[in-house]
Amino acid sequence: MKATRLTVVSNRLAIIVDKNEDGQWQIRPGSGGLVTALGPVLRDRGGQWIGWLGSNFQEMLDEASLQELLEQGSRETGYSLTPVHLTGEEIEKYYFGFSNEILWPLFHDLASRCNFDPSYWRYYQQVNDKFARVVAENTLEEEDYVWIHDYQLILVAACLEEMGVRRRTGFFLHIPFPPLDGFIRLPWRFQILEALLRYDLVGFQTVRDRRNFMDCVRMLIPDSRVVGHGHVARCLTSKREVLVGTFPISIDYKQFAEFAGTREVQDEAWIIHANLPERQLILGVDRLDYTKGIPLRLMAFANALERYPHLRRKASLVQVVVPSREGVPEYETLKSEIEQLVGKINGRFTEVGWTPIHYIYRSLNRIELMAYYRTCEVALITPLKDGMNLVAKEFCACSIENNGVLILSEFAGAAAQLHHGALMVNPYDIEGVADAIHQACTMEEGERHMRMEKLRRSIQRYDIFRWVNAFLHTAVHQHLDEFPQAEFFVPKPMPAEI
Known part of the structure; x- marks a missing residue:
């Protein structure tokens, strides 16, 4: 029936x-x-x-x-x-x-x-x-x-x-x-x-x-x-x-790709780029939750700056944390841990004109989010475990110039579909994630395009x-x-x- x-x-x-x-x-x-x-x-x-x-x-x-x-x-x-x-x-x-x-x-x-x-x-x-x-x-x-x-x-x-x-x-x-x-x-x-x-x-x-x-x-x-x-x-x-x-x-690929190319998103992306010039931007976008692996990600970024000093002044991490379950003690503790790590890493590595981590604790509106997807060259998606993780797919759909690199946890559900084009990492392996950050930031343009085209074709199809x-x-x-x-x-x- x-x-x-x-x-x-x-x-x-x-x-x-x-x-x-x-x-x-x-x-x-x-x-x-x-x-x-x-x-x-x-x-x-x-x-x-x-x-x-x-x-x-x-x-x-x-x-x-x-x-x-x-x-x-x-x-x-x-x-x-x-x-x-x-x-x-x-x-x-x-x-x-x-x-x-x-x-x-x-x-x-x-x-x-x-x-x-x-x-x-x-x-x-x-x-x-x-x-x-x-x-x-x-x-x-x-x-x-x-x-x-x-x-x-x-x-x-x-x-x-x-x-x-x-x-x-x-x-x-x-x-x-x-x-x-x-x-x-x-x-x-x-x-x-x-x-x-x-x-x-x-x-x-x-x-x-x-x-x-x-x-x-x-x-x-x-x-x-x-x-x-x-x-x-x-x-x-x-x-x-x-x-x-x-x-x-999955996501509405066509809607994300088309909206990423609108004048409003381009103007907002230009503002982000103008305020953070001459560096590669690495993006993390997560709801506040202990399954997202945010503290380990911050440690991995710090490890990359320590072991690959040429990344200093050349790369910054934009970490967006969307408030969730505010008032729950466990989540408030996690928020404090993240903020302390951000302060510690910035205190250690900041130089005049360059801050390693830009931390945003709020929801982004649609135009802001699309603009970060457009502006950031690398997405760092490293949950400890995730059913799917649509942020990974949204980032790829919005990389309309095919110049983005996706670093993805092998424990995200999206890994089954996107592993052929993404740099796959174990989020518990701090040095391994740091190596992937270095690989993404130094990747040749041709390889970037090849990988992202493969990812976008797959997401468009499915x-x-x-x-x-x-x-x-x-x-x-x-x-x-x-x-x-x-x-x-x-x-x-x-x-x-x-």
């Missing part, structure tokens, strides 16, 4: 609601890889996005005002926005607790950072059930395909099934899936695995992630087996058959629309173009408590 509407479900809605300088409530486009990836896909196709608004707005806005903002957001995004209301305690224990103190570190192979508080699990179940009820009330069995995203909402399909609600559902995990010896540390490993097997299709970023999942199923689920090879296989259990596939996420089409074709034997273009659906008014 064909689906006529695509409903995306994620922890956060695709918009941000806050106050402007005049104290009036406003909406802004959301940030992050998921919004960047799926915004172009849902736009003007009658699509729907279900998620949490990011704060307890029902206590700050009356129902009519909130509904007006959501309708405005629907018009501007081109798809319906349906909110899920969460209480303060649910936010604390479902989001900051189970999702980000248990699943996030565990799935990134950092089990020592986990806090296995039993109360977190109860709230994770409660919130997933709440999301499932909103899905049930705002979708139809005959029309909707419900595509649920990421580790915060693993239980939604199981909750729907327990309510007796039939929907065609798919799940995509944006972060890595851990190997068996890491996953079995989770006290609720059986419940999580069983919940994933309630979806019709489960998608992962890389072959490695899918293999880890299948290993866990084989070892922990009795009488289960896997049939088939290629990017999609069938997982058979005593209860059902589930498709399990590999679908590496863009965001190919990712969506691959998932939807596997899920419902449809491509994106088969979802009709239509007016947006206005969401139903949300009750005070669900």
